[in-house]
Amino acid sequence: MRVTLDQLARLRGEGTPRGITSVCSAHPVVLRAALRHGRKTGATVLIEATCNQVNHLGGYTGMQPRDFSALVESIAGEEGCPADQIVLGGDHLGPNPWRDRPADEAMAEAEKMMEAYVAAGFRKIHLDTSMGCAGEPPALDDETTAKRAVRLATIAEMTARDTGGEMPLYIIGTEVPPPGGADHVLDAIEPTAPAAARQTLAIHREMFAKAQLSDAFQRVIGIVVQPGVEFGNRNVITYQRDKADALVRILNDEPGLVFEAHSTDYQGEPPLTELVEDGFAILKVGPELTFVLREALYALDLIASDLFLDYGDRPLFNAMEAVMVDRPENWKQHYDGNDAEKRVLRHYSLSDRIRYYWTVPEARAAVKRLTAALAGKRVPLPLLWQHLPGADQFADIPLDPQELLIWRIGKSLSTYDRACRV
Structure with a gap:
């Protein structure tokens, strides 16, 4: 049975907790792998x-919400993934992209963004x-935050009614790790204080009630x-369930709610399973x-360098290095140390800020050259053992590079899937 978002709280209350993986990426290969x-x-x-990433002005991907929706729909059609199995979500919807402006201006843009997402x-x-x-x-009090959240929820409700379809499901709360991970080595992370979570809810x-949005x-x-x-x-800080015990007990008083966990990347199956439980x-x-x-692309870059004398020495790696050095705005403030x-x-870096650069023309050209060099070629098993252990099924057959990339992403998704099924 497929578990839906609105079933999660009930399943936990019945003693049969289940989870859902939220894939937060706009990369077409990641989307294809997920679908x-x-x-x-x-x-x-x-x-x-x-x-x-995506907003009514284009975001850093250049996509408006309708473009992102169309991209997912197109890939889903190619992969045969039923539309009723797919849920699109908007993350951190609010004034963040325009927070350098006065609040009224920033919230006006946030309202336009919300309308575009729901439409x-x-x-x-x-x-x-x-x-x-x-x-x-930098951080607002709970009352101001809630009032502005209600302002955006009002837009979401009106737009959903005007455009048809199911009414939105909401996530509230903002005590999350920095987007893309922290910038420094971490020793420990303290869970949210139970009192703070209760206050946010209250x-x-x-x-919502004052705005007549109790529904x-x-x-x-x-x-x-x-x-x-x-x-x-x-480095990675993994889940320590004993430290979160008091926080988890809040859900006993809120039978209609579950927690949403951000930055669960690299946790591995046992911690992810405990989180769902x-x-x-x-x-x-x-x-x-x-x-x-990126790991799989770089492995293929090394394999092509070893296989073909005319391919060069890691040209994809070198192209990405040149692109990032030439355009440092997406990593300079986040990476420390010597050169x-x-x-x-x-x-x-585990924060993988190289992900911002795959759409740059030079990067696209380097990936295209790599995949063209290897498409249909036979990769000897020892080369896969050397550069991409575990990919034995791709040895000594005509290679489809995209299939290998999807396989590698799928390994991570399978870890999440097993954890979500407890």
């Missing part, structure tokens, strides 16, 4: 776009209005909290999926 994996497993395919068919909405705008503190419930609040299915998981550029039923993953995509250490982080 193919969903077709094979029958699980809900939850795909989310963030406010910076494009996004039905899982994370309301995140916690950040201060120009002249405000104030949002009150503000919409009934469709709040989860709250974002910090379970004590995170990854930095170089404890009520963190929505597991968001993003950088891990593009990290393993050699920064070079390593540009390519291998």
